[in-house]
Amino acid sequence: MEARHFLCFLFIFFGLATLLLLTWINLPYPPPNATTDLFHPKRLNNYNPLSKPKRHHDHDHASDMPHHPLDPLTIKEINRVRTLLSSHALFKNTSSYALHSITLEEPAKPLVLNWKKGDPLLPRKAFVVARVKNKSYVLTVDLTTDEVDVQKTDTSSGYPMMTMEDMTSATWAPLLNAEFNRTIVGRGVDLTDLACLPISLGWFGQREENRRLIKVQCYSMKDTANFYMRPIEGLTVLLDMDTKQVVEITDKGRHIPIPKATNTDYRYSVQGLNREMEELINPISIEQPKGPSFVVEDEHFVKWANWEFHLKPDPRAGVVVSQARVKDPNSGEMRDVMYKGFTSELFVPYMDPTDAWYFKTYMDAGEYGFGLQAMPLDPLNDCPRNAYYMDGVFTAADGTPYVRSNMICIFESYAGDIGWRHAESPITGLEIREVRPKVTLVVRMAASVANYDYIVDWEFQTDGLIRIKVGLSGILMVKGTPYDHMSQVSVQENLFGTLLSENVIGVIHDHYITFHLDMDIDGSDNSFVKVNIQRQEASPGESPRRSYLKATRNVAKTEKDAQIKLKLYDPAEFHVINPNKTTRVGNPVGYKVVPGGTAASLLDPEDPPQKRGAFTNNQIWVTPYNRTEQWAGGLFVYQSHGEDTLAAWSDRDRPIENKDIVLWYTLGFHHIPCQEDFPIMPTVSSSFDLKPVNFFERNPILGTPPNVEKDLPVCKAAASA
Template sequence: MTTTEGHVDSTHVGRAAHPLDPISAAEVDAVREALVAAGRIGETTRFASVQLHEPHKREVLEFKEGDAVDRRALVVLLDLAAGDVHEAVVNATAAEVESFHRIPTETHPYGQPAVIMEEFERIDVAVKSDARWQKAVAERGFLDHDKLIILPLAPGYFGFENEKGKRIMRAFTLFREKQTDSPWANPLEGLIAYVDLTAAKVVELFDYGVVPLPSEHGNFREGDWGPSRTDLKPLEIVQPEGPSFRVDGRLVEWQNWKFRVGFDQREGLVLHQLSFRDGDRERPIMYRGSLSEMVVPYADPNPMRFWINYFDIGEYGLGKLTTSLQNGCDCLGEIHYFDAVLADDNGAPYTAKNVVCLHEEDYGVLWKHSELYDDMHDETRRSRRLVISFWTAIGNYDYGFFWYLYQDGTIEYEAKLTGIVFANAQLEGTENPYATQIAPGLVAPFHQHLFNVRLDMTVDGVANTVEESEVVRLPRSDENPFGNAFTVKSTAITSEADAGRMADPLISRTWKVVNPESTNRLGQPASYKLVPHASPVLLAADGASVRDRAAFATKHLWVTQYDPAERYAAGEYPNQHAGGSGIPAFQAADRNLVQEDVVLWHTFGTTHVPRTEDWPIMPVEYAGFTLKPVNFFERNPTLDLPKPTLKNHCAHGATCTCDHDHN
């Protein structure tokens, strides 16, 4: 149903400076109070999510500084006792509930909100209270339950009748002798519990047999594997005159770039209204960029692990699990931090401090030429980039997500993967074709990390067309007698039904977002091209459950027409969803994509075959993509950069030039 209800006094809610500013603590309070006043909050009601309900792009682009704007929140409510789920849109400015409706999670294709923090506690109590579990751990010699950690994990969807429409999690058990031990090195292999979260009880417990704990610890604190090396000299990043960027609230300006920093409890870091100043023009490039979904499917068909395919954004929430950053560890140099206001399970606001880091980095040589015909005259300019990043800790894995802006108009996105590989105990001497042995009695299954970024593009405006470009080898002919010729072929992607595309590095395939109405002085249309870092897409077999649920991960690129309701590549509720939501549903409309407001959905990632070097903690693995201007500028936009100055960059009196990357 749609109503306006639950008015409360909202005089304490201040007006936001901009319609895309992240939700404030006062607004979260107003949202909760409005729902309480409307009688929508019971004793067992919990707030699964509270997100800024962003206005339509058209309204935001028409916004002028000083305009009044009503701020709204999208709220998902979960009743712990009944399992009911409701969505509400609440006007935080007026403190009133504008709409309220039930989500039918009990009927096909099902789906559930993300796990909330209280449920981690409920599942711990449910498992440890189960007599079957108590008997199983006792048989393994574990009597002190305080040393056992219950690890709850989203179950996926496999059509099991006793799970359809119910809120389910699966639970492993880990052992930790003391607080400082890494529990990930000591799984109780063979034991898994299926838990009904609404009933707060174990509905099934499977015991596939006892496997001894691995014989070696998996700790990684300083000194755990011997004394620290002593030959590292200090490395300092200094900017004695301060950084070159300017920050006004959530608005950032750096060099010719301008953008707004957002943060969402589901997506984490969001960039809004990214533009580049070109002479006296402010040229829009991307309206909104965010990580829309990710999936981590595992390759081991063992009954303990066949179901593992985490959708970390929709099942847990990157923003809710964000970590506070520390200067000197996570970021170096002159740092500006952004906080995030989030809502807890009871709808109360809290501030996560220093979750987004903004800083500059030297990035080597930007361009250089030593002129042979001018007494070796040398011109060099160094590259500098602006970094906007955040980190999130999801169980064993830690992910960092980084936007890089370069002075030549290039945009780069990078995911950094580290933390601890999810390992399982195995009898020594056993061969496992789906895993790597990483320590005595311990193996790590093969798996993938596949990310999908939603890129809401506005290249010089909202009327854009996406073209697929690739190089074409030409055969020898009268026109190509020596066989050296190749050319470039560009094909417009005209409709959504044909807009699922695969990367191909062998023909240098890229995708250009073109504005045919904006041309440079040579008559070439302005564009930005997406350069994929090609890697395998989803490797699960046709017919596998995860392919239905993560259809976005079966192609490198999808293109859709803008719709503010289409936000996530796997749909609103991927947790326990039967599939078909998100990209497949968006594509079904088969809307026109020629000179339209287009959104790119880019899937990238890494296929992880673990190594012994990944244990006990994994060095960072990288994945990402690049957006580059193509005929967007009249010429190299960095010709106005000054020559670098040399000041104290070379130690011990050595002769130094500005080309050295260590400067």
């Protein structure tokens, strides 16, 4: 061995050793291997890096008990599931398995609807998705009878949601490959500076079939925590997720420099004091001198103003809101609005057909776990001072439960907005000025799916409206380029995005977030009504007007009647009504979905990503309730072919009139990046509403009192306190 080669070897060896050591230290859990018992009893640490105050009783969840049929599995229950599984035939004689999720198997809807507080708890069951010897299983574990029921083995395409261990191991597994390491060093990056990301690769044909694959792309984290801005462009590793073997390494980016670290780090500690910005805005806070107006009973049941609902974290959906009910101000009764609402799936296709980019068509819920990626919220910044926090209990691949602390926050918001108002003008001479402030209750989580951050808010208003809002922040997925100025780019050339900084392109992409909304308007039997707004021509002589708009009610009979593409020039309202109940003057009681954040997928319907993301083919869908149809992209989304999507279910065209129906709504964003998105994006939000429409006899917040000075707090600056 020549001296030069030996030096090179030494360099690589120590680099690799250091990296492995660093990776190991930083891993939240050890990577699984043959010698590690996946069921080892060590409790995983909370991921709670900052020592910010936590706003609720800091109990350790070890003794949690379920109180409501929809309460998530407790640590005790999860441990019981692990014990039962470990003695089951399927798992007994192998260590080659992983538990991809262990969640509550919710009791049948009629049982839950009939259950009342104080009743005995319904039988508890776990829904388990497992991989055993490279096959996928769905199991039900009955915690009353101890029975384990293997409900389904994998027959169609697709794999379960990745485990955190799958994702983590993908970030270090390539480093066991010498060619990979040579390539990295060849690109001028120290192995110790390497940060790699696990990238789900979709499905484009035979290459992505019959084994669990993942692509890995890497970045330099030298001189910045924002390694996302320093891509080692064009380098893609194809990895077998089960064997951790590198299948293929492609490097098409040798000519592309790694963008500089300058101006990329966004951390306060690194940016240093920016005196000017610090002094721009005086401290501001939402204050409630008498405390918040909501209570969280039994850990998961929220009561606020005229609302009550069950709230729980879920590893796949993030936040699940169940049994939302609002009080009728006339009768005082709590009336059903929504049985269950949650983020069912996301679809994030990037718009670059080249080798290192074409496959980036993420489904963040079914591939990565939208809840698993919801990190602890930052008190005072993610949520205001008056927030309450709720923890999630999730499971590692070996079934070990762990606590994701502060995963959801709940707070009352007052932005200075107006609930309703009227003033009389001097024209009528009446001296009237009646105004009511608007206070809402927000339930929030924030998922960090690698670079991107999704802030999901469920906002409840006293007037019965529910606003579902998604904010996008975090960091762009960017592409390296040789260009450092637009003058170098010919008019013909397609950059697939925007030059954001020297050698950095922000690639165009879409975001679709599809919500499952099992509306139950005063009970489960509901209908979907399109209230079409159309121009009506006046008959000659009928009126000096030539035209006016007329609303026509059209009840959807079957699913295809409710496949809705929104049109500005063919508008409609979309009501979910109870056809068996009317108001005093005879209007059917209902809620409408008020679209917002509309962007439609324009991809070719036959493009493989669009087949998999076919649930974005319409903005609104309505399906009959079917407890197996929860996930718009299918139960097994990873590498799926798109046979089990909402689009496929809906095309069965089942009857939906006067039935238990589920409404689906997709929020969409086209994102052409701009320089303001570099190096971290100001939040962009969109929302849609679920709004009462002839649900109440009249304005339900007529009795809201106005603010008066004497009720407001007396405050002083903390420094002078």
